[in-house]
Amino acid sequence: MPCCDEMTLHQRLSQRAQLLAELRAFFAARGVIEVQPSGLGRAASMDPGLSSLAVPEAGPSGEVRYLQTSPESAMKQWLAAGSGDLYYLGPAWRGGEFGRWHAAEFTLLEWYRIGWDHRDLMGEVAELVREVAARLAASSLPAPSLPEAALPAATLARYPVEHLTYRQAFVEYAGVDPLAATPEALDSALQRHGVELFGVEGSLDSPGAAEGVAAGTGGVGGDLPGRDADEQAQRQRDERLDLLLSHVVAPQLGRGALTFVEAFPASQAALARLEPGAETNEETGASTAGCAAPSATARRFELFIDGLEIANGYHELTDAGAQRERFSREQAWRRASGLPVYPLDEALLSALEERGLPDCAGVALGVDRLLAQLIGVDSVAEARGEGGGDG
Amino acid sequence: MASYSTNEFKGGLKLMLDGDPYSIIENEFVKPGKGQAFNRVKLRNLKTNRVVEKTFKSGESVEAADVVETDLQYLYNDGEFWYFMDPTTFEQKAAPQRAVGDAANWIKEQDVCTVVLWNDEPLQVEAPNFADLKVVETDPGVRGDTSGGGSKPAKLETGATVRVPLFIEEGEVLRIDTRKGEYVSRSKE
Numbered sequence: 001m002p003c004c005d006e007m008t009l010h011q012r013l014s015q016r017a018q019l020l021a022e023l024r025a026f027f028a029a030r031g032v033i034e035v036q037p038s039g040l041g042r043a044a045s046m047d048p049g050l051s052s053l054a055v056p057e058a059g060p061s062g063e064v065r066y067l068q069t070s071p072e073s074a075m076k077q078w079l080a081a082g083s084g085d086l087y088y089l090g091p092a093w094r095g096g097e098f099g100r101w102h103a104a105e106f107t108l109l110e111w112y113r114i115g116w117d118h119r120d121l122m123g124e125v126a127e128l129v130r131e132v133a134a135r136l137a138a139s140s141l142p143a144p145s146l147p148e149a150a151l152p153a154a155t156l157a158r159y160p161v162e163h164l165t166y167r168q169a170f171v172e173y174a175g176v177d178p179l180a181a182t183p184e185a186l187d188s189a190l191q192r193h194g195v196e197l198f199g200v201e202g203s204l205d206s207p208g209a210a211e212g213v214a215a216g217t218g219g220v221g222g223d224l225p226g227r228d229a230d231e232q233a234q235r236q237r238d239e240r241l242d243l244l245l246s247h248v249v250a251p252q253l254g255r256g257a258l259t260f261v262e263a264f265p266a267s268q269a270a271l272a273r274l275e276p277g278a279e280t281n282e283e284t285g286a287s288t289a290g291c292a293a294p295s296a297t298a299r300r301f302e303l304f305i306d307g308l309e310i311a312n313g314y315h316e317l318t319d320a321g322a323q324r325e326r327f328s329r330e331q332a333w334r335r336a337s338g339l340p341v342y343p344l345d346e347a348l349l350s351a352l353e354e355r356g357l358p359d360c361a362g363v364a365l366g367v368d369r370l371l372a373q374l375i376g377v378d379s380v381a382e383a384r385g386e387g388g389g390d391g
Numbered sequence: 392m393a394s395y396s397t398n399e400f401k402g403g404l405k406l407m408l409d410g411d412p413y414s415i416i417e418n419e420f421v422k423p424g425k426g427q428a429f430n431r432v433k434l435r436n437l438k439t440n441r442v443v444e445k446t447f448k449s450g451e452s453v454e455a456a457d458v459v460e461t462d463l464q465y466l467y468n469d470g471e472f473w474y475f476m477d478p479t480t481f482e483q484k485a486a487p488q489r490a491v492g493d494a495a496n497w498i499k500e501q502d503v504c505t506v507v508l509w510n511d512e513p514l515q516v517e518a519p520n521f522a523d524l525k526v527v528e529t530d531p532g533v534r535g536d537t538s539g540g541g542s543k544p545a546k547l548e549t550g551a552t553v554r555v556p557l558f559i560e561e562g563e564v565l566r567i568d569t570r571k572g573e574y575v576s577r578s579k580e
Contacts, residue, residue: 049426096398096449097428099420198408198447242426247446250423270425302424312424 003382013385015375018139019367022132023089023109032085032111037074039091040065043345046330047270048337051095053104066342067093070364071110072271073348076316079112079358080351087111089367100379101308107367107384114360118272118299118315121361122260125303125311126161129258129370133157136374153374156305159256165263166297173252174244179265179295186240193248231333234267241265254304262301269298271323272314303365305373313363320352393455397430397447405437405458408445412437412456412509420449437507437514456509463506465498473498475506475513486513494518496551497569518569523578524548525564532560545574 002009024034042059044052044066058065068074071088078086092108113121137154170178176189190197253259266274275297299315317323327344335341351357372383381387395404400418407413413434422428428449435442437458447453463475463484472485473495486506488495490513497518498504507515529545545555545565553567555574564578 047425049422049428097420097422098398102420102422194444196443196445198445198451198453239427242423243429243446245423245426246421246429247431268425309424 003385003387009385012375012377012382015136015139016371016383016385018136019132019371019374020089022135023128023367026128026131027087027111030085032087032113033083035071035075035078035083035086035088036090037068037071037078037088039068039093041068041073042066043073043347044340044342045069046327046334046342046345048330048333048339051097052340052342053093053095069094070108072362072364073345075110075112075362076348076357077351079114079360080355082355085111085113101369103368103380103384106380108364109367110362110364112316112360112362114358116361118262118301118313118361121313121315121363122163122262122301122303125313125363125365126258126260128365129303129305129310130157130159132370133374151374152376156374159258159305162254162257162259164253164259164261166261166265167263169249169253169261170241170244173249176244178241178244179297183237183240186237186244189248190240190243193244195243195247197243228336231329235333238265238267241268250304250309251307254306254308256306259304260301261304262299263297264300264302266296266298269300269317269326270312270314271317271326272298272300273317273319274298301363305370308369308373309366310370310373311363311365313361315361316357316359318352318357318359320349320356323352324349393457394452395455396452397449400430400432400447405456406434407454407456408434411439412458412514413443414458416442422449437509457511458507458509458514460505460507462503465500465502465504467500468495473516475504475516478503484508484513486516490514491516493572494569496549496572497522497524497567499524499549520569521575522567522569523564524551524567526555526559526561529555529559529561533557 004012027034040055040058042065044054047069050069052066052069055065055067057063070092071090075086075088088108088110090107091105093105094102095104097104113124133153134157137151137157164172167177167179170176174189174193176185178186181189253261263275264272277296301313302309303311317326324344327349331341331344368380368383372378372380375383377383395406400415402415402417404415405412406415413436415432415434417433419431420428421431430447430449431444432447433442433444437456461477464478466474466476466483468474472487473491475484475486476482477484484506492515494504494516498516499522502519502522504519505517506513507517524547526545527548530543541557542554543557544552545559546552547565547567551572553565553572553574555565559565559577566575566578567573568575
């Protein structure tokens with residue numbers, strides 16, 4: 001079902017096609033190779049915040065395959081095998097995500113730069129956004145509906161770049177230090193900003209809390225073994241931070257600027273390496289891994305433009321042991337929370353262990369969201385030329 | 392007990408929260424790049440009409456409110472309760488003043504109203520969008536003045552007072568927009 005009348009549809013699809021061509025031209029000029037890993041993968045993302053769509057009987061002997069939430073695993077296996085710099089431009093899939101800015105299938109741009117760190121890569125992300133914005137603005141595509149109006153792309157191409165740490169962003173826009181604040185201080189910040197989570201007392205507990213984590217012991221504040229209790233406390237803390245970020249902080253980020261937020265809490269490192277000094281626990285494999293000092297941060301960044309998250313990148317974790325530890329921890333949390341539990345991604349882990357991931361930085365960018373902002377539409381569905389989003 | 396998962400949330404869905412029935416006005420899915428997904432929802436409390444904003448963890452389930460809308464015929468009131476009848480079953484329902492609210496200004500016997508029932512009890516009465524009501528009291532009309540220049544108060548048969556043009560006379564039947572509480576025209580009936 002098309003989104004709009006004929007003229008507008010033609011224009012929108014043309015702009016989309018131009019954006020895809022400009023993105024490819026950007027990387028061609030820089031010697032980054034386009035790859036097309038299979039959308040149906042053996043492994044599913046372990047991230048408890050992501051839900052993979054399973055395709056039954058998609059494998060050769062009728063086994064389940066998973067629509068990939070990102071091409072990260074396949075691309076890292078190529079990088080470890082010596083491919084050189086790579087990019088992917090194509091679909092990615094995430095279950096249970098429906099809304100104005102979310103869809104089960106969306107267009108992802110993901111790329112890796114060998115020998116770069118997160119700061120180098122933030123520079124390239126900004127160049128890319130400004131360059132494609134300028135080219136779209138300069139294109140001679142007719143704007144039948146608004147012949148006189150310039151595309152938002154023209155303005156966006158001139159946005160200044162702003163760098164904030166995660167901590168600075170929270171202090172500035174939520175009035176609370178995300179790394180140092182007590183859970184009570186985070187709760188009162190939520191209250192101050194009118195964010196009310198539905199449920200009874202203790203509703204901020206993660207799903208696992210109700211039935212007890214892993215060991216199956218009591219509920220909130222029960223006698224969990226040290227590691228699980230730490231893990232649970234950490235998850236609860238991250239949930240409060242996620243609430244503040246998505247409800248209070250993010251909508252204020254990137255207003256008239258390309259705003260990069262970096263130095264995420266170590267507990268939200270995902271696949272980023274930690275800042276040196278914070279890695280001790282992980283390297284020693286101590287039982288408190290990942291629950292490093294609360295002030296520890298990871299080399300992870302996100303780009304926000306006019307209140308919308310556009311990209312998420314890392315100075316990639318290359319330590320195979322730490323990677324296995326993070327996957328195992330996420331797997332245990334999935335089990336405890338009643339989420340689908342997947343086997344560890346051994347293909348990726350053995351590539352990291354045997355050949356080693358070269359020192360690199362990688363980033364994933366939401367193409368539909370970027371296009372929506374460049375042409376001034378209000379949902380990813382419209383940016384894809386489809387019917388309006390049904391929130 | 393029926394319940395809805397957050398991924399079924401949409402405008403108009405009726406939920407029970409803290410013992411009160413609510414109707415969803417707006418539902419927005421929000422999710423940080425990595426981490427917990429939430430549904431940020433604007434809801435109207437159907438008892439108090441107050442609008443609140445609440446956030447749900449995506450995937451959670453919430454009890455459904457047994458709320459239905461039905462068309463009932465207004466019979467009479469005794470000052471405390473307004474009585475309505477289902478025109479097919481002849482079953483009667485008594486709505487307290489709180490449920491009738493502003494509709495009391497515009498409904499007269501035999502009017503068919505939309506009544507919101509919660510657990511089978513009237514929760515909210517909505518008057519028809521337009522009502523034809525007789526003027527029972529107003530200053531004498533100014534003959535010939537149809538230019539719509541000025542206005543004056545007029546008391547209607549239901550007891551409500553509206554502003555009407557100067558040429559309106561007592562005994563005339565007027566068409567009223569009940570949502571705005573405004574005079575529209577002389578009734579054509």
